[in-house]
Amino acid sequence: MRTVKAKTIVTKNKSNAWFGSEYTMNIYRGCCHGCIYCDSRSSCYRIDNFDEVTAKEDALRIIRNDLQKRRKIGIVATGSMSDPYNPFEEQELLTHNALKLLHAAGFGVTIATKSPLITRDIPVLSDIKKTAPVLAKITITAADDELCSKLEPNAPPSSARFKAVNDLSSSGIFCGILLMPVLPFVTDSEDNILRIVEEAALAGARFIYPSFGVTLRENQRDYFYKQLDSLLPDVKRRYIAAFGDKYVCTSPQAGALWKTFKAACDARGILYKMPDIISAYTSGYQKAQMSLF
Numbered sequence: 001m002r003t004v005k006a007k008t009i010v011t012k013n014k015s016n017a018w019f020g021s022e023y024t025m026n027i028y029r030g031c032c033h034g035c036i037y038c039d040s041r042s043s044c045y046r047i048d049n050f051d052e053v054t055a056k057e058d059a060l061r062i063i064r065n066d067l068q069k070r071r072k073i074g075i076v077a078t079g080s081m082s083d084p085y086n087p088f089e090e091q092e093l094l095t096h097n098a099l100k101l102l103h104a105a106g107f108g109v110t111i112a113t114k115s116p117l118i119t120r121d122i123p124v125l126s127d128i129k130k131t132a133p134v135l136a137k138i139t140i141t142a143a144d145d146e147l148c149s150k151l152e153p154n155a156p157p158s159s160a161r162f163k164a165v166n167d168l169s170s171s172g173i174f175c176g177i178l179l180m181p182v183l184p185f186v187t188d189s190e191d192n193i194l195r196i197v198e199e200a201a202l203a204g205a206r207f208i209y210p211s212f213g214v215t216l217r218e219n220q221r222d223y224f225y226k227q228l229d230s231l232l233p234d235v236k237r238r239y240i241a242a243f244g245d246k247y248v249c250t251s252p253q254a255g256a257l258w259k260t261f262k263a264a265c266d267a268r269g270i271l272y273k274m275p276d277i278i279s280a281y282t283s284g285y286q287k288a289q290m291s292l293f
Contacts (some may be wrong), residue, residue: 001088003057008045010066010076019110020278021137022074024064027094028082029054033114033155037181040081041220052088055094059072062226063098067078067105075133075282078101079112080232088116095289099124108132108285112178114139114155116164120170120217128202129173132283136175137166137209142187150231162203167202174281176200176271181214188251190260197264207271212257213250216243 010025030053031040041050050122052170056062078084084095099121102109109128111118128134138161142148145157177200182188193210200208216224218241228236243249251257266274271280 001092002052002056003056006056006059006062008066009056009059009062009071010070012070013077016075017274018052018207019077019274020282021110021136022072022076023070023076023107024080025076025078026100027059027063027078027084027098028086028088029056031082032086033083034153035155036151036153036231037183037214037220037224039215039217039220041223042217043219044192044217045081047081050069053082053088055088055092059094060097060101062128064101067101067107070134073132073213075108076136077110077112083113083115084111085113085115085117085172087115087117089115089122096121096124099128100147103128103131106131107114108134108282110135110137112137112139114152114161115157116160117168119164122168122173125168125173126171131285134173134283135277135287136165136173138165138168138175139178139180139199140196141179141181142188143192143199147187149184162199164199165205168204174206176205176209176277179208180211182251182257183212183214184242184249184251184253185235186232188253188257190253190257193257193261194264197261197268197270201268201270205270207272207277208261208265209272209277210258210261211246212264213255215248217247242265 010023013024017020025066029047030050032053051181089095125134140158140161142158148158165175171287271277
């Protein structure tokens with residue numbers, strides 16, 4: 001695997017509004033899942049050849065040093081720019097060993113991924129959970145595997161991701177689903193949303209956090225439209241007519257979908273509001289950490 005240089009990897013967040021994380025850690029750059037809508041293709045991130053996965057050189061040493069420099073122990077988020085469980089991780093073990101470093105330093109973790117490979121690390125996540133919060137977020141955008149294979153051609157099928165949610169939840173890991181993006185005119189149907197909620201409930205998901213729309217900007221929009229032309233003819237025209245060059249493309253069905261989604265989650269005891277999710281998975285840890293120190 002090719003490596004790229006990095007000075008730091010664990011960076012301080014401007015706020016902890018996103019799932020309560022104070023820090024962000026991205027060990028890999030680029031992604032090979034091929035998701036047609038991925039925001040990380042946007043020009044603003046300056047990632048050349050996005051479909052090639054590279055690792056940050058000497059990542060584990062840098063992470064160890066970064067953690068030692070942090071005056072405040074907190075929750076580290078990973079998976080925001082590149083999936084920490086890409087296929088290379090199975091052999092590279094960079095995410096696996098980074099989790100061990102977080103545990104040794106007393107940090108918690110939130111992980112966003114589309115890969116069932118995360119279940120390999122249930123033992124280390126369970127170790128972290130003994131002293132700090134752990135949150136697993138599995139991204140699922142389409143309940144149907146066939147549609148999933150069109151939108152996310154190189155990612156594991158949705159059915160395998162639901163299985164991962166079940167394995168994590170059964171092991172005591174606080175786990176749920178990122179239902180984002182919900183693509184207008186593609187996945188923004190009541191049937192798709194209700195099927196995801198139902199499958200999530202059966203898998204033991206504690207939460208589902210949705211976004212009923214998609215963001216599109218320079219380079220990412222061009223790639224998305226090119227894929228739509230070959231996969232779903234006529235949908236590109238509907239996007240241009242409905243959104244023009246808007247950055248935020250909210251589903252015309254967003255209002256109705258939210259009501260349907262909320263009712264389905266309430267009926268199954270699934271959380272969906274950010275403050276409730278943060279409160280639930282961090283409950284009890286602040287008091288325990290204060291007594292520890």
